[in-house]
Amino acid sequence: MALPIETFFLSPNHQGTLQSQVQQMIAHGILSGRFGTGEKLPSTRKLAAHLGISRITVTLAYTELVASDYLTARGRSGYYVSDNAPVPPVYQPQPMAAESVDWTRAIGQRFSGGRTLSKPKDWARFRYAFIYGQTDPQLFDHANWRQCALQALGQRDFSALTADYYDRDDPQLIEFIQRNTLPRRGISANADQILITMGAQNALWLTAQVLLTQRRTAAFEDPCYPALREILTQSRCHMAPVRVDQKGLPPDAIPPQVDVIFATPSHQCPTTSTMPMERRQDLLDRARALDALVIEDDYEFEMSFLERPSPALKSMDVDGRVIYVGSFSKSLFPGLRLGFLVGSEPFIREARALRASVLRHPPGHIQRTAAYFLSMGHYDAQIRKMGAALHRRRTAMQAAIDAHGLEIAGLGGFGGSSFWMRAPAHKDARQLALDLQEASVLIEPGNAFFSGQDTPRNYYRLGYSSIQSDRITEGIARIAKAVES
Structure with a gap:
């Protein structure tokens, strides 16, 4: 039985190539059960004329579908849905039964309901x-990002794309951060002091999990990045908000018995104030007096188009008590979810082990694509x-x-x-x-x-x-x- 050509149409919202649209259209028809095993597809000439595209585009799409066993070619007869094509699942919805679990008691720790930012999806x-x-x-430089993504998909980078790094990261991305990104902030680090994260928020979560307990106290800016406050709440540590002024976090307002200090010296969130160099030194002195660690979130330092950014707090640290959080998601695109941690090796070792137990590592293809985009000068x-x-x-x-x-x-x-x-x-x-x-x-x-x-x-x-x-x-x-x- 031949499939009626009227059942084939291209989606106006599809973002891929015409060839990929044709492939997806036919594959979806098979997976949804609309196209059955053995049914004949329209000829490449007729389908191309019906869709208003070139015949070679349809031919290439058919060829790819034959290679993936969705279709089969029968001599001069044409193309048919393959006998080995994926069979659509038979789904019989079960009647909804009343749940007997009391979730108000079953949930041991709540993560919802916090005061967070919300943005309309539209x-x-x-x-x-x-x-x-x-x-x-x-x-956004979409053309060059696409080229870097295609390069990362190449045969030469097959292992970077497919390998399980377990607790390691893409060496090319680590090398770029080590040799280019960090020196611009006055920071020197070896490869074992750098960890790739799923954005800055993931870096802050890893840091809080490794450093904080129910007996320790974290000082943080008020107002601050709302997600940080939620992370600290979930860690169940003691929390000490410190009201910021026009110069950022005032070191003398940090209470005693603080173990970890979270700060955004270069670009306070959300007031955008920049901490002067003198106050940065005062913050380090205060941390030393408390024997506390400092978490420096250096987001948006690249957006210093009025004046050159001040050196990072980490660059002034001689004790190894500053842990640096960086992100490419703010400067490239938020959906990238790629950031990094820089700290002393004992801390990075524990953060690496925790990350491995939760998500192994950020996807290798994303890391390699970013490495190409950075190293080829597109990022700058x-x-x-x-x-x-x-x-x-x-x-x-x-x-x-x-x-x-x-x-x-x-x-x-x-x-x-x-x-x-x-x-x-x-x-x-x-x-x-x-x-x-x-x-x-x-x-x-x-x-x-x-x-x-x-x-x-x-x-x-x-x-x-x-x-x-x-x-x-x-x-x-x-x-x-x-x-x-």
Whole structure:
């Protein structure tokens, strides 16, 4: 029986090549049970004419499907669904039974319900999306990333793609971090002092798990990165939030009996303030006096388009008490989920063992692709391009903010990609965000960044990494109108 040609159509939302679309269309038809064993497919000429594509594209797709045993070619007769094609599963849904488990008692530790950031999944449809950390497709070097991914898929890199590293990492990526990334921050480390992580958040989790117990105390900035606060809560350690000022974390406010200090000296989250060099030395002195360790989250240091970034806190450390957290996800794209830890060998050894027990290692193909992208100079070129674009957007945004009389609560002196804003005291930024969505504007309420119950509600963050310059002025005008109303 021949399959009617009307049942074949291409999805307008498919992102791959035409050949891959044809392959996926036919494979899906077989796997879903719509195309049965032995049924004849349309000829390559007829299907190409029906879909409006070239005949060679259809021929190549058929050939690949024959090679993977979805189709079989029968002489001059044509192509048929193979007898060995995957059989669609027979699924008989079972009637829903009432569960007898009392999950309120069965769950030993809760991880949900914390105060975290949330972003609409459809944020890109908003015309004025002042959302932090999202990728602007106009700035990302997709062509070269794709070429690096294809190179990583090549035969020469077969072992890097398919091997189980167990607790190790891609040596090419480690070498680049060791020879290029860290020296730019004034840091020297050997390969055994570097660990690849699934982004900075995974690095912070590993650090908390290795260093903290229920008897130890962690000091952290207030306001801070909300996910860090959740990580510390889950570790069940004693928590000591320290309110930041215009220069970041004040060392003299760190209480005694602290074991681990979490800080963002280069670019405080979310106020964007930069810790001066004198205070950095004071922080190291305070940590030495407490015999405490310092976790330095050095996110976004690459976005220093106004002035050169200060040396990392880790570069000033002579005791080995600073553990450095870096990330490529902020500067490339958030979905990459690739970061790294740098610390003394005893610490990295334990973090490596913990990572191996949870997820082995980040995927080898992603590591090798990133290694190529970094080593071929594409990363530096993208950083320069992003820095120039963010500089223009920041200038336009500050001019619009000043023109409409909005208040900036935190302004990074080196660059970055966001403003920390303060509305009048009677305003609730959460309601303000809901009202602005009706005007196609997205902002981030700031309450999630603060610790404790009685938190300020009039702070909000405006990111400019994913909004185009020509939309900034009107977007700020709509925010000002909502604040005044």
